Structure formats: C-alpha cells, structure tokens
Amino acid sequence: xxxxxxxxxxxxxxxxxxxxxxxxxxxxxxxxxxxxxxxxxxxxxxxxxxxxxxxxxxxxxxxxxxxxxxxxxxxxxxxxxxxxxxxxxxxxxxxxxxxxxxxxxxxxxxxxxxxxxxxxxxxxxxxxxxxxxxxxxxxxxxxxxxxxxxxxxxxxxxxxxxxxxxxxxxxxxxxxxxxxxxxxxxxxxxxxxxxxxxxxxxxxxxxxxxxxxxxxxxxxxxxxxxxxxxxxxxxxxxxxxxxxxxxxxxxxxxxxxxxxxxxxxxxxxxxxxxxxxxxxxxxxxxxxxxxxxxxxxxxxxxxxxxxxxxxxxxxxxxxxxxxxxxxxxxxxxxxxxxxxxxxxxxxxxxxxxxxxxxxxxxxxxxxxxxxxxxxxxxxxxxxxxxxxxxxxxxxxxxxxxxxxxxxxxxxxxxxxxxxxxxxxxxxxxxxxxxxxxxxxxxxxxxxxxxxxxxxxxxxxxxxxxxxxxxxxxxxxxxxxxxxxxxxxxxxxxxxxxxxxxxxxxxxxxxxxxxxxxxxxxxxxxxxxxxxxxxxxxxxxxxxxxxxxxxxxx
Ligand SMILES: Cc1cc2nc3c(=O)[nH]c(=O)nc-3n(C[C@H](O)[C@H](O)[C@H](O)COP(=O)(O)OP(=O)(O)OC[C@H]3O[C@@H](n4cnc5c(N)ncnc54)[C@H](O)[C@@H]3O)c2cc1C
Numbered sequence: 001x002x003x004x005x006x007x008x009x010x011x012x013x014x015x016x017x018x019x020x021x022x023x024x025x026x027x028x029x030x031x032x033x034x035x036x037x038x039x040x041x042x043x044x045x046x047x048x049x050x051x052x053x054x055x056x057x058x059x060x061x062x063x064x065x066x067x068x069x070x071x072x073x074x075x076x077x078x079x080x081x082x083x084x085x086x087x088x089x090x091x092x093x094x095x096x097x098x099x100x101x102x103x104x105x106x107x108x109x110x111x112x113x114x115x116x117x118x119x120x121x122x123x124x125x126x127x128x129x130x131x132x133x134x135x136x137x138x139x140x141x142x143x144x145x146x147x148x149x150x151x152x153x154x155x156x157x158x159x160x161x162x163x164x165x166x167x168x169x170x171x172x173x174x175x176x177x178x179x180x181x182x183x184x185x186x187x188x189x190x191x192x193x194x195x196x197x198x199x200x201x202x203x204x205x206x207x208x209x210x211x212x213x214x215x216x217x218x219x220x221x222x223x224x225x226x227x228x229x230x231x232x233x234x235x236x237x238x239x240x241x242x243x244x245x246x247x248x249x250x251x252x253x254x255x256x257x258x259x260x261x262x263x264x265x266x267x268x269x270x271x272x273x274x275x276x277x278x279x280x281x282x283x284x285x286x287x288x289x290x291x292x293x294x295x296x297x298x299x300x301x302x303x304x305x306x307x308x309x310x311x312x313x314x315x316x317x318x319x320x321x322x323x324x325x326x327x328x329x330x331x332x333x334x335x336x337x338x339x340x341x342x343x344x345x346x347x348x349x350x351x352x353x354x355x356x357x358x359x360x361x362x363x364x365x366x367x368x369x370x371x372x373x374x375x376x377x378x379x380x381x382x383x384x385x386x387x388x389x390x391x392x393x394x395x396x397x398x399x400x401x402x403x404x405x406x407x408x409x410x411x412x413x414x415x416x417x418x419x420x421x422x423x424x425x426x427x428x429x430x431x432x433x434x435x436x437x438x439x440x441x442x443x444x445x446x447x448x449x450x451x452x453x454x455x456x457x458x459x460x461x462x463x464x465x466x467x468x469x470x471x472x473x474x475x476x477x478x479x480x481x482x483x484x485x486x487x488x489x490x491x492x493x494x495x496x497x498x499x500x501x502x503x504x505x506x507x508x509x510x511x512x513x514x515x516x517x518x519x520x521x522x523x524x525x526x527x528x529x530x531x532x533x534x535x536x537x538x539x540x541x542x543x544x545x546x547x548x549x550x551x552x553x
Pocket of ligand 1: 143147148151152153168188211215221223227228274275514547
C-alpha cells in the first residue's frame, strides 16, 4: 500500500476517491485482515455486514453561488484555468478527514461544499485572491492537504454570500536553503514527503512526521501547531518555525528576523495556530537538521499503565527521550497484538506471560542519528534511565513493525468504515500529575456514552508526545456504528469526552480548534483570551472573510 506515499498533489487534484478514501481503491480486506475483523466482531458485537461508500453522483451538491463579478475578478488574477466552479471540483474540497466528514461522503448529512476552488500559483497571487475575496465579501478557506479532523476546512459561509476554497497545491517550491544557519524557506503547499525529498538533496531533514505526513502540507502544519511522531527528538512544528509570511486582507505580513528576539511578544506564534482565520500562510521558514544516516527502532513492554507512564516521565525529566517515544495502554497494546495476529504474536503473548507481565503496555522507542557512536550513546542513556521500570525487550522487529505500519491507520479507517464501524480518534494533553486521572475520565466518558445492548466500544489510548512537565494522550475508538444516526452517536461521545477533558487538560494537543473545538476554547483561554484573538482578527481581517466559523466559532 506504499504507493500513496508517492502520490503528488498535482496528480490527485481532482481525484476525490484519493482524498476521501486515502487509497485509490478505497477500503478492502487486503488492509483489514479477516482475523482482525473477527476479533473486532467478537470484542464489540459488530454485525457482519458491509456498508460501502455511496457513489459521488448520489451526493447532493448545490449550485455555485459565487457572484459573477467575484468570479470574473478571480479569473483576472489567476486565469480561468485556476478558478474551478464545477460540481466535482467543489465536492472534492468539501471538508476534511474527520469521521463525520467521511460519513458525509457516505450519505449521512450533507458536506459543506464551496462555491469555487481557486489555485493560486505563488504568494503574490494568494494575496490578490485574498484582496478580491475581501472586496467582494466572499469567504476564504485555505486548504493544504485537507487532512483536518476538526472541521478546519469545512466550507462554511458564515454571513458571507459565497465561500471559496484556496487550494495551495501550486505553492510547491523550496524557495531557499541556508545551510550555514540551517534554515529552509518553503512555500505553504509543499507536502511532508516532498519537503523531505527537497531537503534530502541538501543533506538536511525537517523531521516532522505526523501520521497525516503523506498528504499534509507545510502551511497546514504551521496553521494547526502540528506535532509529529518524532516530536520528542525534533520538536513540535511551532518549535521549527523561524519565520512566516501570511497574506491577509490588510496586506502581506512577514515575520521572523533572528533566532531569538526580545522585540515584544513573539508575533510568529500568533500566526502559527491561526487556522486560516487571520489570512493565508504562503511561506514558512523552518529550522532544519542534518539528515540522519542511521536509525534504530525497538519495542519494549512494561507491566501496567502506571509503570509505563513513570518510565516515560523519567525519560522526559532526565532529558533522554528517544526521538520517537510512544507508550500504548493495555487496551491499545491488545488491539495492536490482535491486529497483527499470527503465530509470532501468539509467541510474544506467551513470552510475556512467562515473564509475568500481567498488563502489557507496548513502548516503542526510536533513535535517529548521523553516526553509530551518536546513536549508541543516546540509546545507552535512554535505556539506562529506563532500567528501573523493568522493561521487557521485544527487540527491533517490534519497533520496525511499528515504523513500517505507522501510516496504515488512515487506510484501515476506510476499511473499518466499510465494515460498519464507527472509528475516530481524539487527543489531549495534561501535566504528569493529572495524566492518570485524565485518561480514566476520558476513557470512562467514551465507554459510557458508546456502550449499548450488543455494542461494546474498544477505547485505546497512547502517549505519543512527552515533555518534562507532561504528555499528550491520544484515544482511538472502535464501536459498531449506529446504523440510523451515526452522527449523533459520535457527537454524544465526543461531547462527553470534551467535558471530561475540560478541567484536566487541553481541548487539543495537535489537531487544532477548527469548528469542533471552538465551543471549548473560552473555557481554556478565558473570555479575555478569546477577545484578544477576536481583536487580532478584526485588525487583520476587518470584514471576517478568512475561514468563517473556525477557531473563534
Ligand atoms: C489520519 C490522520 C492522522 C493525523 N495525524 C496527525 C498527527 O500525527 N499530528 C498532527 O499534528 N496532526 C495530525 N492530523 C491532523 C492534520 O493532519 C493536521 O492538522 C495537519 O497539520 C493539517 O495539515 P493540512 O495541510 O492537511 O491542513 P488542512 O487540513 O488543509 O488545513 C488545516 C487547517 O489549517 C488551515 N490551513 C491550511 N493551510 C493553510 C495555510 N497555508 N494558511 C493558513 N491556513 C491554512 C485550514 O484552513 C484549516 O483550518 C491527522 C489527520 C488525519 C486525517
């Protein structure tokens, strides 16, 4: 299934099946083995049935309501070839990749379809598009990879007559590299794999690898404060951002002049995480590192969640985290073993029983380095700090198996949807002292709201990002889908989880606010915080054309 890694944005521009189903062929048993389906049926009560996606032709798509004068003005800026108002082009940019987005493409609810999709070719054209939209009071939705799982790219009109998706796929250049300062300037539409390919030619890497890596873009990473799987080693995306350029209705704004500055608050961080609500990010200057030449991924098992958390906290506080540090709770470990299946997994389970591990929690550690010596020294430091937690080593096969399968989730999601499963994830973060309570509270909320006669949810959790003061928690939910009203089924569960998160952690560690988390923002940053953001928006976007309904609701 690796071919999608090579799919370029240009190739898939109008191919909605790729965008919707992640794979060109959609879900299939080839990516959800039959033993996994059986396990899921036993565990959750999943009835045996298939519920394939409905054909696009069956979806309702309203006519474009883009005013003629706005259409003409956009064509003047971009040329007609880059202003799309056809049904399929607009449907192809109707929403992101949340479970509810995917449901809408399966005939449950109507996707918010834009009135047009425009594709500017450089930052100046983006600025002129923003100016045209502001002049004609048309909403703008910046669209990178379209992988938002919180409604960030929903084509909401707000109080505007029409809304246009600004697809950034043509902003695909590495603008410059400064190998001395280790800086690279990327246009916003460059995808994760393309960024790494372009940097590798200079012996450099960004090291930002979220699970959506194959499709998400540099601009999207910046706009959402994304966090990659190797964030323990390379940092979160906002740590990598040295400068930004953003096209706002008030003009072009460039930020970032030195590695550190005391010239007032860091305004770059106001743009990072702005989710298109302040304008369209057109270029990002990022800190890059030497390309690793050697890597080692290993699996360990710890007995019980508390022991695992203590182990990861110790690594973080002694500052010897591996670049990838990921701890699964017993439920997620069970899912991982069940999905792997086969005699090797049976052997592992037996081996763990012999070692008297009662509640296996899988810990994946991965180091990347530029020399054997560096890798050995870092690995030694990590393992020395881990020793007190009595890890059972599963060796490199377990680590490599995780590394090879780490982008499989999105593909399996489509296969699971075809089987009638409700499959969704949510994430949060908290300080170490509250992490255990937070996990229990969210787990109880999800299990409680999704349990029904004959229907038992699987709720799995892992830590994928650890800090000296705390960590993120990432939950995956699998439960038979309510055939009649799947949207309400998930909305109820999500609301229960968000209520549980409220007093203990953040409403989002890396998925961003979008539409889904906007109602919870004030509780986290205060009404004063919301007022501050609203006044920044009023300054940069006085008519409110930028991404209506996102971030501030
Ligand atoms: C299967 C899956 C796995 C994921 N795993 C991770 C993960 O490991 N880590 C993580 O951080 N996230 C993850 N995500 C969430 C998502 O991929 C990230 O939020 C990502 O950063 C979005 O990038 P994108 O280019 O797809 O942005 P989009 O989805 O296109 O947009 C996201 C938001 O940013 C805005 N935006 C996009 N580009 C720009 C721009 N140039 N200027 C201004 N605003 C812009 C959009 O309007 C929208 O509000 C995952 C999503 C999926 C579907």
